[in-house]
Amino acid sequence: MSKATLPEDLQEKYIVPGLERGLRLLCEFSRKDSTLSAAELARRLQVPRSTVFRLLTTLEMMGFVERTDGGREFRLGMAVLRLGFEYLASLELTELGRPLLDRLRDDIHYPCNLVVRDGRSIVYVAKSVAPTPFASSVNVGTRLPAHATVLGRVLLEDLSLAELRELYPESQLEVFSESTPRTVEQLFEMVQHDRQRGYVLQEGFFEASISTIAAPVRDRSGKVAAAMGATIPASRIDPEQLGPMVEQVRHAADELSRLLDYRPAAEHKVVNLYRE
Incomplete structure (x- = not known):
């Protein structure tokens, strides 16, 4: 106004x-x-x-x-330029991602989300709600701890061990569930396994009754720009449906990556994330 x-x-x-x-x-x-x-x-x-x-x-x-x-x-000054770039980037991400989220939701019949990282937090920037009795407790703008969430693990994949230590200088990480990594070293090992796998599927990582499937969305530089995920009540997972659902989430994330001009062949050479 x-x-x-x-x-x-x-x-x-x-x-x-x-x-x-x-x-x-x-x-x-x-x-x-x-x-x-x-x-x-x-x-x-x-x-x-x-x-x-x-x-x-x-x-x-x-x-x-x-x-x-x-x-x-x-x-x-440059701060004006950064604001403009951030606005364009966020507009591009959410506007391109919304139809893909809606389509993914229609395919798997569960809520789907798009999140970005802001420091040690993840921020929900888009959400597509499924017409089911299950209601997600998050809304656009909700912030959750990156190290303790499945979506956050995806968003931390590109960080080296030294960068993670800079982000989390404390000796013990805040614990939210039995699955929360206790140290930066545990977190790093976890996210590197996620990186190699290409997705994350875990039950009760942040909330006991919730399972999440998540996959990275990469931009033209090859960096993880966002994470796309589906939220499922743990008790309702049909093991026979898990494989197809994982592939649908990964396909949607890959499609958004392509729309953001990500080209796997143009990625920079693999760096040593264990560097100090």
């Missing part, structure tokens, strides 16, 4: 002037005006030059603007 669409009596209550000014300042830069001085920005925004200097200092510290022309002018 823009400021113009807010009732006048709510604008004063909900609009943050400093944030609004900072965003308006960023919007003044364009292809035509790629560099601007503080004086010009103050004139355009019709605010005191001291206010513009405070805004510019804050934005410069965060990487959204940078100085040029000996410090007399400013231009957009």
